[in-house]
Amino acid sequence: MGFEREAMQRQALLTPDAMQAADRRTIAGGTPVGTLVARAARAIFRILRAHYTRRPVTILCGPGQNGEDGLMLAALLDEAGWPVTLNLLDAGVMDESDTSSGLMRLLSPTGTFRPEAGTLVVDALFGAGLNRPIEGEARLLIEKLEASDASVLAVDLPSGIDGRTGEVLGAAAKADITVSFHRAKPGHFLGEGRRLSGRLFIADIGIVPHHDDTSALHNDPALWKQSLAVADGDTHKYARGHVAVVGGPGLKGGAARLAARAASVSGAGAVTYLAPLSGAEFAASQFDAVMVKPLTGPEELRTLIDGTASAIVIGPGMGHGRLASECLSAALESGLPCVLDADALTLYEDTPHVLFGKLHERCILTPHEGEFSRLFPGLDGDRLSRAKKASARAGAMVLLKGSTTAIAGGILPVLNTNGSAALATAGSGDTLAGLIGGFMARGIAPEVAAAAAAWVHAEAAQGAGPGFNADQLAPRIAAVLERLASS
Numbered sequence: 345m346g347f348e349r350e351a352m353q354r355q356a357l358l359t360p361d362a363m364q365a366a367d368r369r370t371i372a373g374g375t376p377v378g379t380l381v382a383r384a385a386r387a388i389f390r391i392l393r394a395h396y397t398r399r400p401v402t403i404l405c406g407p408g409q410n411g412e413d414g415l416m417l418a419a420l421l422d423e424a425g426w427p428v429t430l431n432l433l434d435a436g437v438m439d440e441s442d443t444s445s446g447l448m449r450l451l452s453p454t455g456t457f458r459p460e461a462g463t464l465v466v467d468a469l470f471g472a473g474l475n476r477p478i479e480g481e482a483r484l485l486i487e488k489l490e491a492s493d494a495s496v497l498a499v500d501l502p503s504g505i506d507g508r509t510g511e512v513l514g515a516a517a518k519a520d521i522t523v524s525f526h527r528a529k530p531g532h533f534l535g536e537g538r539r540l541s542g543r544l545f546i547a548d549i550g551i552v553p554h555h556d557d558t559s560a561l562h563n564d565p566a567l568w569k570q571s572l573a574v575a576d577g578d579t580h581k582y583a584r585g586h587v588a589v590v591g592g593p594g595l596k597g598g599a600a601r602l603a604a605r606a607a608s609v610s611g612a613g614a615v616t617y618l619a620p621l622s623g624a625e626f627a628a629s630q631f632d633a634v635m636v637k638p639l640t641g642p643e644e645l646r647t648l649i650d651g652t653a654s655a656i657v658i659g660p661g662m663g664h665g666r667l668a669s670e671c672l673s674a675a676l677e678s679g680l681p682c683v684l685d686a687d688a689l690t691l692y693e694d695t696p697h698v699l700f701g702k703l704h705e706r707c708i709l710t711p712h713e714g715e716f717s718r719l720f721p722g723l724d725g726d727r728l729s730r731a732k733k734a735s736a737r738a739g740a741m742v743l744l745k746g747s748t749t750a751i752a753g754g755i756l757p758v759l760n761t762n763g764s765a766a767l768a769t770a771g772s773g774d775t776l777a778g779l780i781g782g783f784m785a786r787g788i789a790p791e792v793a794a795a796a797a798a799w800v801h802a803e804a805a806q807g808a809g810p811g812f813n814a815d816q817l818a819p820r821i822a823a824v825l826e827r828l829a830s831s
């Protein structure tokens with residue numbers, strides 16, 4: 345089972361180009377552009393009033409439709425008795441209807457913009473139409489805004505953020521709230537765009553959706569919750585999935601043990617931890633539910649592969665020795681779903697093409713930025729496009745970890761954004777690798793397993809205090825899965 349179809353449409357991320365195409369399609373379908381702008385302005389007005397008490401509002405309006413949204417908002421606020429000032433980048437954006445509606449009297453002369461604490465600035469300079477770095481007068485306005493203590497509400501995107509990549513083109517001021525329309529844009533979650541967008545609200549303004557518009561998905565349980573349901577009835581442990589976790593020698597065993605613990609709460613029926621004797625003996629003293637087997641060579645792993653193993657997690661704490669590379673080869677030759685993390689990624693960093701030659705479509709590579717840059721040198725751009733290029737290069741799925749995690753190689757790339765800095769703790773990536781392996785062992789398709797695991801893993805750290813560490817993740821993951829199953 346893949347992603348749920350209707351949810352895919354709701355979770356679509358649209359690039360600014362795709363959004364403009366959707367806009368044109370909607371207008372061609374009979375909704376005048378003025379109606380869309382009016383709906384957009386009303387949505388901003390509603391969200392603005394829900395979050396701010398009445399206070400002086402300055403609206404910065406650019407030369408395009410983003411500025412039009414700002415003008416229309418000015419009229420609504422003015423009508424509701426809010427003190428509004430307009431700063432236009434280009435007085436030409438005002439047409440006769442604006443002047444006759446009395447907006448002229450809200451205009452403040454160029455050069456007088458002084459954002460102050462206690463006021464609200466609406467940033468309606470540029471949105472989807474930003475097509476070059478910001479300079480001149482617009483840049484001055486944004487820099488003043490950035491240096492001020494005023495609250496900021498951005499229309500569509502903080503002006504200066506590239507909606508496709510999240511990159512700052514010239515300058516951009518941090519918004520407390522961003523109100524965008526129809527669907528979120530990749531730039532809300534990538535690069536600086538994530539931080540600068542603040543709290544994101546997406547307003548429905550009646551844009552007609554079309555699946556061709558979608559360039560990526562914003563991860564959400566609606567996409568895959570059904571796939572996690574455990575079928576009731578006559579089953580047995582191995583039928584529910586058996587995860588083989590390949591660990592390393594004694595002193596490095598913690599990473600793979602974390603992976604095994606995550607696999608054992610994933611809903612899979614059995615987990616076997618394989619490690620050289622020193623690691624296996626210690627693991628056996630730590631585990632109850634997880635089975636332990638000593639590894640003297642790749643044969644023990646092959647026996648499990650020929651038996652009941654249905655997915656393999658390999659790499660965390662494994663080391664770089666001969667046993668490690670033989671086990672990795674055996675894992676990949678098995679054709680079973682495999683998660684490659686940590687040492688499995690760095691083992692081939694000098695000869696990545698050798699590794700890529702062994703991968704298949706049920707392999708998922710889970711690098712953090714450091715591992716990624718060593719395994720995929722020379723790739724630049726935002727995290728989403730790098731993950732896509734890396735997946736194409738490797739011929740496997742790539743889950744590139746970070747505050748926004750990008751997953752590429754499935755039907756559509758996925759961005760996961762529910763993580764928090766609590767996850768930046770040793771062993772949290774190992775836990776994620778184990779959870780993905782557990783889901784794949786259950787027969788869940790790789791792209792679904794990766795997306796579900798990324799979300800569940802991040803959700804498990806929600807509300808974590810300063811004393812949180814990766815040891816605490818597995819029981820929290822079990823709790824998240826329980827909540828999902830009963831919701």
Ligand SMILES: NC(=O)C1=CN([C@@H]2O[C@H](COP(=O)(O)OP(=O)(O)OC[C@H]3O[C@@H](n4cnc5c(N)ncnc54)[C@H](O)[C@@H]3O)[C@@H](O)[C@H]2O)[C@@H](O)CC1
Pocket residue numbers: 363364366367380381384406407408409410411412413469470471472473474475476477478479482499500501525549551
């Ligand atoms: N797509 C839709 O369906 C809807 C879009 N709406 C609004 O329309 C916006 C898009 O409107 P536009 O396509 O007119 O684009 P924008 O208003 O974002 O900007 C385009 C204008 O800015 C100029 N420009 C671009 N980069 C510049 C730079 N760095 N320095 C100076 N000038 C620059 C362009 O030459 C053009 O005149 C969205 O962001 C949104 O706010 C809403 O009205 C609701 C409906």
Ligand SMILES: Nc1ncnc2c1ncn2[C@@H]1O[C@H](COP(=O)(O)OP(=O)(O)O)[C@@H](O)[C@H]1O
Pocket residue numbers: 711712745746747748749763764765766767768769770771772773774775776
């Ligand atoms: N600031 C952050 N916000 C959200 N998630 C984060 C942040 N920093 C790290 N993470 C997540 O934490 C995990 C860290 O993985 P990794 O770096 O491999 O850790 P380790 O190697 O110690 O196991 C990844 O899932 C990553 O997405």
Ligand SMILES: [K+]
Pocket residue numbers: 410467468469470471498499500501502503
């Ligand atoms: K804007």
